Amino acid sequence: MLWKEAAELVGAARSLRVFGIAVLLFGIFPALEQGHLHGPGGSTAPSVLLLVRLIYVMLAAMIIVSQTAPDLVLHERLDRTLDFLLTTRLPDAAIFGGKVLAGAAIGYVGALAAIAVQVIASALIGGNGWSWLFLASPEGRVVAFGLTAALCTYLSVVGTFVALFVGDPRAAYLVTMLCLGVLAVPFILGWIPIHLTFGWLGHGAIIFGAFDIVAGLAGVTLFRRDMLVLYLQQ
Numbered sequence: 001m002l003w004k005e006a007a008e009l010v011g012a013a014r015s016l017r018v019f020g021i022a023v024l025l026f027g028i029f030p031a032l033e034q035g036h037l038h039g040p041g042g043s044t045a046p047s048v049l050l051l052v053r054l055i056y057v058m059l060a061a062m063i064i065v066s067q068t069a070p071d072l073v074l075h076e077r078l079d080r081t082l083d084f085l086l087t088t089r090l091p092d093a094a095i096f097g098g099k100v101l102a103g104a105a106i107g108y109v110g111a112l113a114a115i116a117v118q119v120i121a122s123a124l125i126g127g128n129g130w131s132w133l134f135l136a137s138p139e140g141r142v143v144a145f146g147l148t149a150a151l152c153t154y155l156s157v158v159g160t161f162v163a164l165f166v167g168d169p170r171a172a173y174l175v176t177m178l179c180l181g182v183l184a185v186p187f188i189l190g191w192i193p194i195h196l197t198f199g200w201l202g203h204g205a206i207i208f209g210a211f212d213i214v215a216g217l218a219g220v221t222l223f224r225r226d227m228l229v230l231y232l233q234q
Contacts, residue, residue, distance in 0.1 A: 027117025
């Protein structure tokens with residue numbers, strides 16, 4: 001199943017285009033800002049640069065997954081190959097899980113590629129040598145490698161499930177992004193203070209990972225191929 005999804009990703013021009021644009025934009029922009037802030041008359045704290053870089057890395061992952069995960073389903077719905085896939089003997093967990101893992105993996109690879117582009121662009125544009133802020137800071141490593149992976153998995157679960165029942169691409173992308181906004185509600189309402197978040201990033205990554213497992217299991221449970229086949233035939 002994963003080989004099938006990987007082959008479809010390689011042949012999906014739109015997903016590859018989104019991947020390339022997101023990686024380049026969110027890899028080069030931080031270096032441009034760093035060059036401006038370190039230029040004549042400009043200076044900023046390393047912690048601010050770290051925060052900016054982390055935000056761009058997570059944005060790259062979010063955009064890639066929110067577009068790619070629904071596309072993996074919508075493409076098959078358009079070509080009517082999803083109907084054939086649902087009639088095979090593959091377990092429900094393999095069908096749903098394969099698409100979720102493929103969507104999450106491409107987003108995570110995109111995040112890592114954005115980090116690499118940031119480092120290279122920083123050396124070429126910033127003029128301050130190789131900047132290893134992500135590797136030097138424990139918080140940066142947790143966000144870049146841990147929380148980003150959990151975020152990609154969450155968005156992939158949501159995007160895959162939404163695209164199974166929402167045939168319009170724009171609506172599927174919008175609903176996926178709205179489900180991302182749900183994660184900000186506890187912070188907006190003050191249930192989780194921001195200063196506690198930075199002090200408990202490691203614990204937050206573990207909790208978010210556990211939440212991803214629960215969301216994935218819920219998705220597999222709600223994935224009913226018999227009901228889905230009837231829905232697609234209507």
